[in-house]
Amino acid sequence: MIACVFRLKLCLLIILAGCGVSPNEATQHGKPNIILFFIDDMGWQDTSVPFWSEQTPYNRLYTTPNMERLASQGMKFTQAYATPVCTPTRVSLLTGMNAARHRVTNWTLQPDQLQPMEIDHKTLEFPMWNVNGVVADQPIPHAVLATPFPKLLQEQGYQTIHVGKAHFGAIGKSGENPLNLGFDANIAGHAAGAPKSYYGRDNFGNLAEFEGTPWPVPGLDEFYGQDINLTEALTIKAKQAMNESLRSQQPFYLYLAHYTVHTPLMADQRFYQKYVDQGLDSTEAKYASMVESMDKSLGDILDFLDEKNIANNTVILFMSDNGGLSAVARGGTPHTHNTPLSSGKGSVHEGGIREPMLVKWPGRVTAGSVCQDYLIIEDFFPTILEIAGIKEYETTQTIDGVSFVPLLSGKTQVREDRSLFWHFPNEWGPTGPGIGASSTIRKGSWKLIYYHANENFELFNIGDDISERNNLLEAHSQKATELAKELGNYLKSVNAQMPRHLNSKKQVSWPDEKIIS
Numbered sequence: 146m147i148a149c150v151f152r153l154k155l156c157l158l159i160i161l162a163g164c165g166v167s168p169n170e171a172t173q174h175g176k177p178n179i180i181l182f183f184i185d186d187m188g189w190q191d192t193s194v195p196f197w198s199e200q201t202p203y204n205r206l207y208t209t210p211n212m213e214r215l216a217s218q219g220m221k222f223t224q225a226y227a228t229p230v231c232t233p234t235r236v237s238l239l240t241g242m243n244a245a246r247h248r249v250t251n252w253t254l255q256p257d258q259l260q261p262m263e264i265d266h267k268t269l270e271f272p273m274w275n276v277n278g279v280v281a282d283q284p285i286p287h288a289v290l291a292t293p294f295p296k297l298l299q300e301q302g303y304q305t306i307h308v309g310k311a312h313f314g315a316i317g318k319s320g321e322n323p324l325n326l327g328f329d330a331n332i333a334g335h336a337a338g339a340p341k342s343y344y345g346r347d348n349f350g351n352l353a354e355f356e357g358t359p360w361p362v363p364g365l366d367e368f369y370g371q372d373i374n375l376t377e378a379l380t381i382k383a384k385q386a387m388n389e390s391l392r393s394q395q396p397f398y399l400y401l402a403h404y405t406v407h408t409p410l411m412a413d414q415r416f417y418q419k420y421v422d423q424g425l426d427s428t429e430a431k432y433a434s435m436v437e438s439m440d441k442s443l444g445d446i447l448d449f450l451d452e453k454n455i456a457n458n459t460v461i462l463f464m465s466d467n468g469g470l471s472a473v474a475r476g477g478t479p480h481t482h483n484t485p486l487s488s489g490k491g492s493v494h495e496g497g498i499r500e501p502m503l504v505k506w507p508g509r510v511t512a513g514s515v516c517q518d519y520l521i522i523e524d525f526f527p528t529i530l531e532i533a534g535i536k537e538y539e540t541t542q543t544i545d546g547v548s549f550v551p552l553l554s555g556k557t558q559v560r561e562d563r564s565l566f567w568h569f570p571n572e573w574g575p576t577g578p579g580i581g582a583s584s585t586i587r588k589g590s591w592k593l594i595y596y597h598a599n600e601n602f603e604l605f606n607i608g609d610d611i612s613e614r615n616n617l618l619e620a621h622s623q624k625a626t627e628l629a630k631e632l633g634n635y636l637k638s639v640n641a642q643m644p645r646h647l648n649s650k651k652q653v654s655w656p657d658e659k660i661i662s
Contacts, residue, residue: 176302176396177506178387178459179532180446181525183238183400184439185231185310185338185407186490188469188483189499191436196223196501197485197611206423208416208437211444212503215463218512219505220553224519226587227467229490229497229569229580231338231407232312234466234522236279239313239326240291241526241544245568245584245641247289248275252338254359256315257287262572268598269582270650272570272642278314281326288318292540294526296327298398301535304390307331308383309402312338316359328400332382333364340404343411343435345373362404374413376405376435380442384449391453398529403442406435408474413438428476460532461505462525468497472575480577487578487613493567493594494579494613506532510553518557519587520549521565561589566635570597570644570653578613579603582644584656586632593628595656597644602629602661618661625661633657 189196190203194212227234232252233244244250251260256277263271277288284290295305307323311334314320321336341350341360348369350361368378383401390397410428416437420430443463450456471482471489480488483496490497504510523546530538531550551557567585582597590608595601604618604625618625633655636643643653 176534177532178390178397178399178455179298179303179529180399180401180459180461181529182443182446182461182463183309183402184463184465185402185404186467186470187406187436187439187465187501188471188489188496189486189501190483191406191469192440192501194221194501194503196221201485203482203484206425207433208419209440211440211447212463212501214447215443215461215503215505216513218507219461219503220510220514220516220555222502222504222516222518222520222552224517225464225500225502226498226519226521226565227465227500228522228567229467229493230573231466232278233569235312235402236289237521237523237546238525239279239293239295240289240542241294241523241540241546242289242291242542243521243523243545243566243568243639245566245636246543246545246639247279247291248642249278249289250274250569250642251276251571251573253278253312253315254336254338256317260572262574266572266647268647269572269644269653270647271572271582271644274571274642276315277318278320279326280314280318280320282319285318288314288320289542291542293327294530295323295398295400297530297535297538297540298533299327299329301533302395303533304393304395304397305329306383306386306390306397306399307334307402308386308400309333309379310338310404310407311335311402330386331364332386333362333379334402335359335363339407339409340375342409343375343405343413345369345371345375345378349375349378374415374438376403376413376438376442379403380445383446387449387453391455396533398533401442401446403439405439406432406470408470410435410474415441426476428474432475457507459507461503462529463501463503464522464525465500465502466522468492468495468499471496472577472580485612488580489577491573491575492577492579493569493583493585495607495611497579498567504553506553511555514555516552516555518549518552518559519563519565520552521546524549564588564631564635566632568636568641570642582653584632584636584641586628586635588628588631591624591628593625593632593656595629595632595659597653600654600659602656602659604628622661629656629659629661 416434486496487494527548
């Protein structure tokens with residue numbers, strides 16, 4: 146009997162192969178594979194794909210042919226938003242919650258303690274935010290308990306694969322390990338948000354001199370001592386993991402979360418010299434080579450899908466976790482690397498929160514299409530579940546995200562009535578435009594920023610002033626008051642945390658409590 150069943154399955158596979166259909170496609174009952182290709186610190190301008198109305202000098206600087214390829218096959222989103230720094234974005238992605246609600250409002254690492262720059266701040270006393278990140282098993286102090294969407298995918302038969310940077314939880318807490326957050330496999334993910342080294346010859350930081358530090362990348366021993374870049378190694382491991390899923394006949398969700406282009410800026414030697422030859426200084430040449438290394442990885446993933454005959458049954462989402470680094474560690478003039486956007490990582494100006502985003506969904510998304518609607522990172526939670534056909538589910542947490550599947554049809558109109566919110570009652574470190582403890586609302590073309598330290602506002606019309614050069618607070622005080630009221634009401638409705646003024650010990654006023662004139 147067993148032999149008969151085996152022969153029947155073998156005949157079926159042969160028939161399917163003869164029809165040009167892979168076994169993986171034929172046994173998933175309509176469930177697509179899903180890949181989220183997630184980049185660290187990649188700015189809106191760090192690509193040859195223009196996300197503005199015109200091509201810019203930065204678009205001409207970077208070489209990203211595979212992003213161009215993906216854009217030509219799918220939809221480009223020109224107003225996709227994340228948070229100013231990494232962990233809040235990653236927790237919002239995983240939980241569908243806005244950062245004001247989940248309270249993981251800054252980047253995590255050490256357990257049960259604020260960041261050093263928050264402890265030593267000159268004018269503000271910061272709240273004890275959820276410094277331990279996200280957990281999915283049981284409540285612990287200073288962490289948000291939530292149901293991660295990979296767990297929901299897992300329960301519906303998906304093989305869930307984590308490759309690369311995690312940065313979901315503090316050292317020693319369950320959320321530092323993606324296996325505790327709904328992933329079946331974890332490759333190279335841990336508590337730290339940056340690698341000690343991008344080089345295999347440095348064992349990706351796993352050397353005696355770095356023992357006891359949190360930065361060495363775990364789990365890639367097979368590449369130690371080799372002349373290989375971390376981005377390439379992660380790509381190889383991602384392809385191996387997808388191969389395993391194909392053999393299991395399960396649909397897969399691959400979260401390929403590259404460490405690049407986060408510091409330390411280290412050249413990918415395959416691409417570095419060409420940028421030096423173009424006249425870039427060594428720092429910017431390193432950065433550009435890391436961007437191209439990322440793009441090479443994307444191309445390798447696209448090629449793999451084609452080779453395995455599963456491209457037509459695989460949805461690919463491309464996104465970055467915050468704006469491009471510009472305040473520190475870059476060559477050239479600070480705060481200019483995302484021009485025409487103002488500022489960069491750590492800022493609530495557009496350069497710190499607006500991201501390059503692409504989506505390919507064969508048969509559903511029109512190739513080469515563009516979406517001008519805005520969306521925010523927590524929207525990925527309900528969207529990915531809807532793509533997977535999961536419409537009814539229960540979660541521990543309240544979901545703030547809104548599915549953007551309707552936007553993928555290209556039939557929706559640009560919404561002017563939806564409000565987006567950012568909340569950062571924290572200190573990042575560097576200074577610059579839009580950097581510092583703040584709360585922000587965008588509604589339609591209007592964007593209001595409330596700075597906690599001085600309790601002052603900035604009001605911009607992003608539709609007319611993408612570079613945020615003209616503070617319209619005085620000219621449009623009524624609009625500012627309207628937005629401040631909505632922002633304050635929202636923050637109070639989610640029980641958002643606020644800092645206190647160090648001298649008076651008084652809590653920073655809610656935005657709606659301030660008189661705008």
